[in-house]
Amino acid sequence: xxxxxxxxxxxxxxxxxxxxxxxxxxxxxxxxxxxxxxxxxxxxxxxxxxxxxxxxxxxxxxxxxxxxxxxxxxxxxxxxxxxxxxxxxxxxxxxxxxxxxxxxxxxxxxxxx
Amino acid sequence: xxxxxxxxxxxxxxxxxxxxxxxxxxxxxxxxxxxxxxxxxxxxxxxxxxxxxxxxxxxxxxxxxxxxxxxxxxxxxxxxxxxxxxxxxxxxxxxxxxxxxxxxxxxxxxxxxxx
Numbered sequence: 001x002x003x004x005x006x007x008x009x010x011x012x013x014x015x016x017x018x019x020x021x022x023x024x025x026x027x028x029x030x031x032x033x034x035x036x037x038x039x040x041x042x043x044x045x046x047x048x049x050x051x052x053x054x055x056x057x058x059x060x061x062x063x064x065x066x067x068x069x070x071x072x073x074x075x076x077x078x079x080x081x082x083x084x085x086x087x088x089x090x091x092x093x094x095x096x097x098x099x100x101x102x103x104x105x106x107x108x109x110x111x112x113x
Numbered sequence: 114x115x116x117x118x119x120x121x122x123x124x125x126x127x128x129x130x131x132x133x134x135x136x137x138x139x140x141x142x143x144x145x146x147x148x149x150x151x152x153x154x155x156x157x158x159x160x161x162x163x164x165x166x167x168x169x170x171x172x173x174x175x176x177x178x179x180x181x182x183x184x185x186x187x188x189x190x191x192x193x194x195x196x197x198x199x200x201x202x203x204x205x206x207x208x209x210x211x212x213x214x215x216x217x218x219x220x221x222x223x224x225x226x227x228x
Contacts (some may be wrong), residue, residue, distance in 0.1 A: 007207025009124050034216065034217075036216075036217070041222075041224075042221060042222070043117075043205050043219030043220055043222050044205075044207075044217075044219045045219070047216075048215055048217065049216060057165065069201070070198075076145070100146060100161060101146075101158070101207075101217055102156050102158065103155045103156040103157070104155060104157060105155050
């Protein structure tokens with residue numbers, strides 16, 4: 001699976017949009033971009049994933065560049081409860097096919113008042 | 114998404130002893146994964162447990178130290194054997210729900226302290 005690069009930490013004011021970048025310049029054509037987050041003392045939580053197109057769900061939006069070498073996770077209105085470590089992961093997967101996730105160091109997002 | 118129950122949630126153990134961690138899923142899944150998260154670190158995959166076959170271990174992890182059982186499609190155990198303080202970590206099990214658009218689901222983890 002391709003390697004990802006994320007900033008070590010970021011701050012965001014509550015109520016503002018949090019934009020978390022991720023570089024994955026060696027991504028292959030069949031690899032998806034996944035985002036997870038880990039709130040302190042809990043197991044990681046799935047947020048969103050995508051292949052080429054931008055994706056949106058109730059938690060966040062995922063913007064993938066046209067060349068797919070980078071992406072941005074957007075939390076539109078960050079709250080204190082969004083304070084967590086956010087992991088960007090790239091892996092090849094097909095529907096119904098399980099495969100392992102390889103975690104990098106992630107971005108520690110601190111949401112402040 | 115799948116609901117994963119992991120037990121115990123935490124334990125303090127003496128060095129040289131063993132601890133078995135249980136992971137129960139509310140639906141049948143083909144593969145289950147065991148991770149370790151050392152203090153202040155990211156998650157590291159220990160092994161993949163497939164029902165009906167031997168677990169597949171990642172580099173740096175061996176069966177004698179981390180034996181895994183997978184007796185059916187909803188349950189797995191991870192044993193941490195002959196523990197030392199370096200084994201103090203959070204251990205997490207997970208299942209892959211990618212095919213159902215739910216993503217990868219994790220248990221809440223077992224916080225192990227070895228004294």
